[in-house]
Amino acid sequence: MKTASRVSSINRRTLLKASAAGAALAAFPAPLIAQTKPFAGVTLHGASFQHRFFTLLQKYIPEFEEKTGMKVDLQLSSLPVYNQQANLELSSGGSAYDFVNVTFTLATRWIAAGLLANLDEFTGDANLTPAEWNPKDFVDGAQVTYRDPKGGTYGFAWEGGAMLMGLSRMDLMEKKGLKIPKTFDELQHVCAEINGTDGVSGLVSWFLHNWNLPPYIQGFGGNIFRNPPGDPMPALNTPEAIQGVEFYAKLLKSAPTGVLTYTEDQARQAMLTGRANIFIHSSAWVTPILLSEESKVKETSRVVRSPAGPVHDYPASNSQGIGIPKNAKNKKAAWEFIKWALSKEISMRLVKEHGHSSICRRSIITSDDYRKLNTVNGQDLGALYLEVLEMPGKGDNYMAYRTTKEFPIVGDILNKAFEQVATGQLPAKDAMNAAQDQAIAALRRAGTKL
């Protein structure tokens, strides 16, 4: 009985202690939760265009929500739809989004119009950003677009694109005694020689001519504008630009019928099935000939640097960034998300767990793990990617033409002019002279002072 009474008394005490502790918790719950989950109750609204990076990131977001206590509402739509929505939202001073994708071609416009928050305020504060996050780890060539003229940072790159050349039928080239082209002339020669052999086209491309064409114009020493971004006077009818247009139009004579309306997917498919020999485009579209399970040409493929022009070797590159709208309601929470999404840890997990290689952190791209995963048939794809991605950040930012706010107008006119040349409607000189006049008139109409 004594024993039973003692047991009963301990139980009562325990019960009392537990009740007291429970009451204390009930009385002061918020500070305790706040210590562990500083963003509890916050719903973070973000938007971007649909991309594999975000699809993969969505798998990790529950971990972030668990860690921080916030909810992430990420809206993904197609690129044109996203660009229109974000442009309208930001331009009208809206606060619907806490973080947004800063589209490469819109970046300069958004930054110049003051629509984005300066992220240096976050990276410069040790309380908000630990030193190991290291903003300088992002490849400079990918970051240059997200800076204002004073060097302020308005976005961090989550995706990089570096123009490389994929060759899917090295077997045919070897049979014909052809070597990998390193110059424009060699490229023209190889494409013409291969075209039609075993039903294979010499080259494939896709409909966005204002992306595919400028490397040739620049290769001959021309540019889209006279001196972007400072001088946005179009330079479409310079002898070098005309030469570039003529060259690319001639090159497309070795492409499949209907290439002018080909989508990226059609071009990629032509490569994966070995129906076209050469594709010059961003690494993410070219490397599948070596990496994709769908590829029927893994054994006969090579990925190399795209050929250099007689004047410049300017392979195109781009990046996409994440930024915070100036009028966002939850800027600190948004920064917490950006910091996490672009952390070394998440970047490495994307590489290791999903083979996602188009990231922009140098320490990851140069790591052994990355190299091991991205070296195929002895070809170090990571080194190629990094080399091209870095180029605009070294000296001449030759990709500046694409991020000037005048580019959408001039780029559209360039597309039309090129199609007129490629389909034989006009000689290159006439088409580019007309394009120059139209571009000047359109820019003046839009209020640009030239």
Place this chain on the structure above:
Amino acid sequence: MSESGIDVERRRFIAWALTPSLIVLFAVAVLPAIYLVVTSLTPFQLTTPGSATDFSEPFRNYSLLPGDPRFVNSLVVQAKLSVASVLFQVLLGTLLALLLNVPSRFVEFARTFFLIPMVLPPIVVAVIWKLIYAPDISPLYYAAQALHFTLPALTSNVDFALTSIIIADTWEWLPFTFLMVLAALQTIPDEYSEAALVDGANKLQIFWYVTLPFITPILVISGMFRLIDSVKAFPLIFLLTGGGPGTLTEVTNYYAYLLAFDTNEIGYSSAVTVVMLLLVCGISLGLVWMGRRKEALA
């Protein structure tokens, strides 16, 4: 007095009954149109703060339009597309209706089958034709290859790009005129053609002197509807040609879309749209006037 009082009451009742509909109509149709016209008087650009309320040069956009070669070209392309597609739709629709205006179970099934393109969402129609026109996957190209015949890429060929849009548009909307004409044909009393037959008329004469006068008003109405609607051939152009090659298939609404959403020139794009709206209204009123004049003369 009392009659007049009833009339007043009736008018008041009608006014009250109509008011909710008019308010809704004003909100959904008139207000956006007013906003469009107001915007067309500004240099509104999404990334230029204050441009939406800048009325310093209200007619600048309109004065620039005649000197814009792409705008002028887009009107010409639109005219070509509208005339050709409406003509084909009316002619083929009539022909098909004449062929299928017979009592038969098979024909009834065929009629239903012919209506499918019209009820498909326009973007689906565009995707279907994209597949037909894509040289690397199209059965059309495989068939041509099997017959040792080389087809050009229809949507990027200078000679065929616009024709490829006209074919797709005709395929989509032919059932509309077919349906209208078929309904009209079924209202013609048999006595007229029987009498003509007794008088020795042949089939062509019966069609020309009996059938055609009966269906002419329907042909005019369906042609008018299609003409107005042909201005909206946006999905086909967006998906099949992107206005190209060059500007060969760039119609006015596609140009307005590019201005608004690619280059952010909302003000100028609104001016283009207003002009397009006025042209469509003008054509519609012209056709209505012609119809009434014909009725009056008859």
